[in-house]
Amino acid sequence: MSEAEVFYGKIEEYFMLKCSEIGARIEIFQGYQYLAHLSKEWQNFKLSVSMVSDVCLYMNNGYCRQRRIRETMELALDCFKETVISNQLTKINGSLIEEINKERNGNIIERDTLSKIFTMMNELESIDYDYFMEKTRDYFVQEQEILMKFDDTKMYLAKVKARLEGEQERIVMFFPEISQKNFIDLVYDIFIKQPSSKICELNGGISKRLAHKDYECLTLFYNLFNPCGCMEVLNSYVRTFIVNFTAEKSNWMNEMINFYEYLSFVQIECFVNNKDIWKCMNQAFGDCIKNESNACSHLISYLDKIFRENIEEFENIFDKLIIIFRFIPDKDVFDLLFRKLLAKQLIQRKDISLIQSFVVRLKSECGLQYTQKMEGMINDAALSADYKEKSLQPIILTTSFWPLKSTKSSINLPLKLKEQLDVFEKSYLLKHNGRRLNWQFNLGQADLVINFLESRHEVNVSTIQMFILLLFQEAETLNADQISKSLNITLHEMERHILSLALGRFKILQKTPGDNFLRNSDIFTFNNSFKHKAFKFKVPLLQIKPSNSEVPNAEHSIEQVEEDRRYQYPFCCLLVLSYNMFHPEPSVIKKRIENLIEKEFIERDEENKYQTLNILNRQFYKYLA
Numbered sequence: 001m002s003e004a005e006v007f008y009g010k011i012e013e014y015f016m017l018k019c020s021e022i023g024a025r026i027e028i029f030q031g032y033q034y035l036a037h038l039s040k041e042w043q044n045f046k047l048s049v050s051m052v053s054d055v056c057l058y059m060n061n062g063y064c065r066q067r068r069i070r071e072t073m074e075l076a077l078d079c080f081k082e083t084v085i086s087n088q089l090t091k092i093n094g095s096l097i098e099e100i101n102k103e104r105n106g107n108i109i110e111r112d113t114l115s116k117i118f119t120m121m122n123e124l125e126s127i128d129y130d131y132f133m134e135k136t137r138d139y140f141v142q143e144q145e146i147l148m149k150f151d152d153t154k155m156y157l158a159k160v161k162a163r164l165e166g167e168q169e170r171i172v173m174f175f176p177e178i179s180q181k182n183f184i185d186l187v188y189d190i191f192i193k194q195p196s197s198k199i200c201e202l203n204g205g206i207s208k209r210l211a212h213k214d215y216e217c218l219t220l221f222y223n224l225f226n227p228c229g230c231m232e233v234l235n236s237y238v239r240t241f242i243v244n245f246t247a248e249k250s251n252w253m254n255e256m257i258n259f260y261e262y263l264s265f266v267q268i269e270c271f272v273n274n275k276d277i278w279k280c281m282n283q284a285f286g287d288c289i290k291n292e293s294n295a296c297s298h299l300i301s302y303l304d305k306i307f308r309e310n311i312e313e314f315e316n317i318f319d320k321l322i323i324i325f326r327f328i329p330d331k332d333v334f335d336l337l338f339r340k341l342l343a344k345q346l347i348q349r350k351d352i353s354l355i356q357s358f359v360v361r362l363k364s365e366c367g368l369q370y371t372q373k374m375e376g377m378i379n380d381a382a383l384s385a386d387y388k389e390k391s392l393q394p395i396i397l398t399t400s401f402w403p404l405k406s407t408k409s410s411i412n413l414p415l416k417l418k419e420q421l422d423v424f425e426k427s428y429l430l431k432h433n434g435r436r437l438n439w440q441f442n443l444g445q446a447d448l449v450i451n452f453l454e455s456r457h458e459v460n461v462s463t464i465q466m467f468i469l470l471l472f473q474e475a476e477t478l479n480a481d482q483i484s485k486s487l488n489i490t491l492h493e494m495e496r497h498i499l500s501l502a503l504g505r506f507k508i509l510q511k512t513p514g515d516n517f518l519r520n521s522d523i524f525t526f527n528n529s530f531k532h533k534a535f536k537f538k539v540p541l542l543q544i545k546p547s548n549s550e551v552p553n554a555e556h557s558i559e560q561v562e563e564d565r566r567y568q569y570p571f572c573c574l575l576v577l578s579y580n581m582f583h584p585e586p587s588v589i590k591k592r593i594e595n596l597i598e599k600e601f602i603e604r605d606e607e608n609k610y611q612t613l614n615i616l617n618r619q620f621y622k623y624l625a
Helices: 003-026 031-055 057-067 072-104 111-123 129-149 153-174 177-193 196-211 215-225 231-243 249-269 275-290 295-309 314-327 331-347 353-366 368-387 415-431 463-471 480-487 491-503 554-565 568-581 586-598
Strands: 445-451 456-462 477-479 509-512 523-526 536-538 602-604 610-613 616-619 621-623
Touching: 003 031, 003 057, 003 072, 031 057, 031 072, 031 111, 057 072, 072 111, 072 129, 072 153, 111 153, 129 153, 129 177, 153 177, 153 196, 153 215, 177 196, 177 215, 196 215, 196 231, 215 231, 215 249, 231 275, 249 275, 249 295, 249 314, 275 314, 295 314, 295 331, 295 353, 314 353, 331 353, 331 368, 353 368, 445 463, 456 463, 463 480, 463 491, 477 480, 480 491, 480 523, 491 509, 586 602
Parallel strands: 456 536
Antiparallel strands: 445 456, 477 523, 509 523, 602 621, 610 616
8 A cells, every 4th residue: 555545544533533533522502503503613624625635636636636636625625524514414404494483483593594594405415405495385285274264355365475585685695697597486386376265265366456446466476477487367257357347328428438447557567567467358348248138229329429428538538438349249230320320410401520530540440331321421521512592402312321211201281391301302313314213201300480478489309299290280289190191191200290299398389188199189289379588499309218318329329230130141151161262382371470460350269279070180270359
């Protein structure tokens, strides 16, 4: 045996002896004192080993490298690991986890000492990550169960956030970077991922927080659910809340507009403008509107109110209404109801500047084809201004544009009016060869100057009311049967008009008996003693049938819409079948599908992502537009 071998063996014996002495000195301590003495002994041991390595530098460079054996520093560390660490590893790990749990419980510990111990363990490759993960899991599981018992969502999330921040700081200080993610994932898994559904239901959960506008708690939900991949759970509960939202019927539009603005605010401020959750919220809002069968009627009623009140700040309101309009599924029903509202405004010659502004927005939203009939109605009204002749102001309505039933009238007209209409009709047909005029007297109105015994008034009435009043030039008293036969119209056709003259605000006629029903024997007398402080006024038509609004209801128009749809169903079927007429390249189809997805006409169906059809796996898509 050479002198070098003897010297190397003596050094190894020295290191083993020193390590045994260190182990004996620290073994008598417990807890933090044990860790503190271990840290101190380790620092002293490394210092002495460093000095020995300097002395043995020649041996390390020569003898150790030639024989490929451990140099003095490596030899010393192995001795420390085998003699001290391996023999007392259980005690070391137990003391470390005990100190960490003390800090988790809110106590102050000497982090610097623990950091040095973990650095030593990492240097000696002695950290038992599985042990620390297991003990950490046990601690967090117990803590999570305690927090859930408080039944307070906001407190739970706040505690989890504080725990997560504390663990992140602690893990960065104690553990190497490669293992830090595992501990963070463990926190998310125990506190958020596993009980995610329970958290969303805890004490009303996220639904209660959304209802009470608890922005702080909603932000906590997002910040804790998003990093651990629990957004699907969060989305499902947010969706349920939105879909189940119900607005008061009397104020449906205002509440839905405010609700959408609230959701937009939550999306930006609490959910950090996350596109996935915003997409989910939009779909849920659309389903919420679908749950309201009279959504079209509510929107039309709201528009009618805006048009009547002539609101100045209409630009901002229209932008909000277009947002609601996007979510209405039966846009053909809305089209019919809106054209009926537009017809009323145009026939009564009201200002339509606001309507035109809204039609422009509809055109931008749905395209030219959707607003073609609306624009045609507006053009009809504009062109009709050129047809004014003396006391006659006809409005020429194109049948295909206007949502009105064209009925051929057989009413007996006053001779002077009939002559005037014949002259106009002859002149019009000469200019427009091939057209046919069908007068709709039930839609018109007239201005009459009526002389009473003590007053004189200019009265705006419907055309049929004008015909009725002209009969009283010949007689002061007539019964309903006489009026009906003189005009050649049924009681039902004249009921609303004549009762409005006798029972309305302006009682130009007197009815006997004075009830709300019309019978052949009812007697009507011209009210010569009528007085009113206004010289000009309009006689409004009474609502004979009970109705909440003059605006047409979707239920009354659905039959007409279904009739229009009857011709579209075969077209859709033929359109699908026509795909078999040629066989495009798959790459072309794929490119077009991606283009449709980008434009948000369709989306991939994630619920039925792949289903087996005819042995082939095919992707399913949902139609959005």
